[in-house]
Amino acid sequence: MYTDVIMAGFGGQGIMLIGDILTYAAMHENKRVTYMPTYGVEMRGGTANCTIMISDEEIGSPMTGHPYSVIVMNGPSLVKFQPKVRPGGFLLVNTSLVEATAVTRADIDTLLLPANDIALELGNGKIANMVALGGYVERTQVVSLESIKKTLPKAIAERYHKTLPINIKAIETGAQLARRG
Secondary structure, three states: OEEEEEEEEEOOOOHHHHHHHHHHHHHHOOOEEEEEEEEOOOOOOOEEEEEEEEEOOOOOOOOOOOOOEEEEOOHHHHHHHHHHOOOOOEEEEEOOOOOHHHOOOOOOEEEEEOHHHHHHHHOOHHHHHHHHHHHHHHHHOOOOHHHHHHHHHHHOOHHHHHHHHHHHHHHHHHHHHHHHO
16 A cells, blocks of 8 residues: 655645644554655745655655645645646545635546635634545545544644544544545
8 A cells, every 4th residue: 555645735724733643643553654844935824735655665755746645725735736636546625715616637536625614613713624634534544533533642732632622523524524525
């Protein structure tokens, strides 16, 4: 088994955090993993993306030109990464910030998920990233949701552990929506 994903959005959307969580979950399942973050010159509000590769075998390079999966949380990320998804791959689009009509690929599996709207319905606008992570994991089955939930405390600073229940609820909600759509 080998897969890769690019997660992309604005700085401050928690892109690196969900990359960390996925990485920990893959390690929890004894898979080999690489994680490579990339930040724009501005931190909060600038561009941010990370590339994660997960495999049962040794990984030769942390770089990918055409990932199997991409999670885009904003419009500029869709413009940049949609063309790079390999045919037959998977694209998750946060339609709270990206027009669904901007998705132009018919040769990939696409999940349109209004992650920000769902996060607000759950009571915390900052957990849109967790909604997206839940949708991604459910659709791709790259790791189990249980591994994501078990490793969540490792990725979240201890002073934020009080947010674990709402983060888990967001992950579960994203997964439920991915099963439906």
